[in-house]
Amino acid sequence: MLRSLFPSAGNAFSDFASAAADMPSEKTLFLRRSVAAFCFFAAILFVYNSVRFFADTSVTNPVGFFPVPDGLSSQVSEESRLEKVLNDAATEDKTIIITTLNDAWATPNSIFDLFLESFRIGLHTRRLLDHLVVVALDDKAYRRCLSLHLHCYALLTEGIDFSKEAYFMTPDYLKMMWRRIDFLRSVLEMGYNFVFTDADVMWFRDPFPRFFPEADFQIACDHFSGNSSTMHNRPNGGFNYVKSNNRSIEFYKFWYSSQENYPGYHDQDVLNFIKHDPYITEMGLTVRFLDTAYFGGLCEPSKDLNEVCTMHANCCYGINSKLHDLKIMLQDWKLFMSLPLSLKRSQAYTWRVPMNCSLSAFHPAKIPAESDEEENEN
CATH class of the missing domain: 3.90.550.10 (Spore Coat Polysaccharide Biosynthesis Protein SpsA; Chain A)
Structure with missing residues (x-):
């Protein structure tokens, strides 16, 4: 196969073999050892340089082969x-x-x-x-x-x-x-x-x-x-x-x-x-x-539940106070949404909050407290 692909190389190898056959056995052995040693060290040098090249490029040039400024990646x-x-x-x-x-x-x-x-x-x-x-x-x-x-x-x-x-x-x-x-x-x-x-x-x-x-x-x-x-x-x-x-x-x-x-x-x-x-x-x-x-x-509550879009637990300090009043706020909204349309439009209902978020111990409520039963989520 090698001869058909590289005929000139094959002829050279044949000539070299004929010449070696005419040499004394000790010289042939020396020549073969020299060629083998040369090939061995050449292979090591090639592998070392190849590994070093790819290692350097992978570290210094992580994107393509162009340097990237620190932190940019x-x-x-x-x-x-x-x-x-x-x-x-x-x-x-x-x-x-x-x-x-x-x-x-x-x-x-x-x-x-x-x-x-x-x-x-x-x-x-x-x-x-x-x-x-x-x-x-x-x-x-x-x-x-x-x-x-x-x-x-x-x-x-x-x-x-x-x-x-x-x-x-x-x-x-x-x-x-x-x-x-x-x-x-x-x-x-x-x-x-x-x-x-x-x-x-x-x-x-x-x-x-x-x-x-x-x-x-x-x-x-x-x-x-x-x-x-x-x-x-x-x-x-x-x-x-x-x-x-x-x-x-x-x-x-x-x-x-x-x-x-x-x-x-x-x-x-x-x-x-x-x-x-x-x-x-x-x-x-x-x-x-x-x-x-x-x-x-809670600083200034929306008075009409027919109009409110959002309600914020502002003017309130501490996560526990916020949680308490937000839960009541959600209860008030659920109860309002369960009312008949005529009662919703009467504007007779408003928030029971602020409570824990208020300096006052009591805040008048127009919406009665819900029962202990959990409402089904919409």
Whole structure:
């Protein structure tokens, strides 16, 4: 076979064999040993250089054969992972709903469970779960999210443990709030509109019909003045709807950087400081404040259950107090939904909360307490 493929090589080998046969036996043996030794060392050298070449390229050039700056590969991978989660959850116009979650709020029978339940029992809100992205701030919260929900993203911060309850205005609380603002800025830069909602906001109706179509940034309030355009409203950062454009991106950059001018304050306080800043007018940002009649909270509850979209456990400190009042809030909603239409429209029913979240020991209630029997989930 070798002769037919390489005839010249075959002839050379034949000539060499004939010459060797004419030599004395000792010279033939020496020649054969020399050739064998040469081939052996040549093979070792070839294998060594080959292994060294491929090892070097695999370490120094992990993508193709071009050098990659330190950290760029992991950053690209992280952005790709976030892009996939956002894209899977987004509506046709690239809008998503975002909440953040840590282990303290994600444990079984805690706030996260109530949050998801509100979507399931609200009016036209169950379908919105398909567009909800849960951003987990620690590993336990991420695993808990994966067991209950489809769109989960782990936003872990090196050197910081966000798993425990972050008490109001503690250093961990402030870090968590500002980490959230920076993350939301990155979502806007990726071209996604979002509704951000704290997990202690209960969703009872689809809020989108109540949003202002012309606004870049609209936010719920602890106190609503009656005018959606005035800066004299008291905004609450736990619920807002933001459209992705150059104005909103610049606003979030400005908001985040303003913490340097107001050290020790959280994002909501800083927003109250900067909302009058002329730079916001210069950037052309359209701001609207959401009426508490539709987007209420324990600070200023929505009075009419026929109109309410969301209710926030704001003006309340401590996870146990929040849990107590949120459970009652969900009970009130279930009972309201079970009433005949005529009674619903009578506007004679309102919330029994705040209770544990209130400084008052008693809060008048117009909705009677439910029986101990668990209602069937809608």
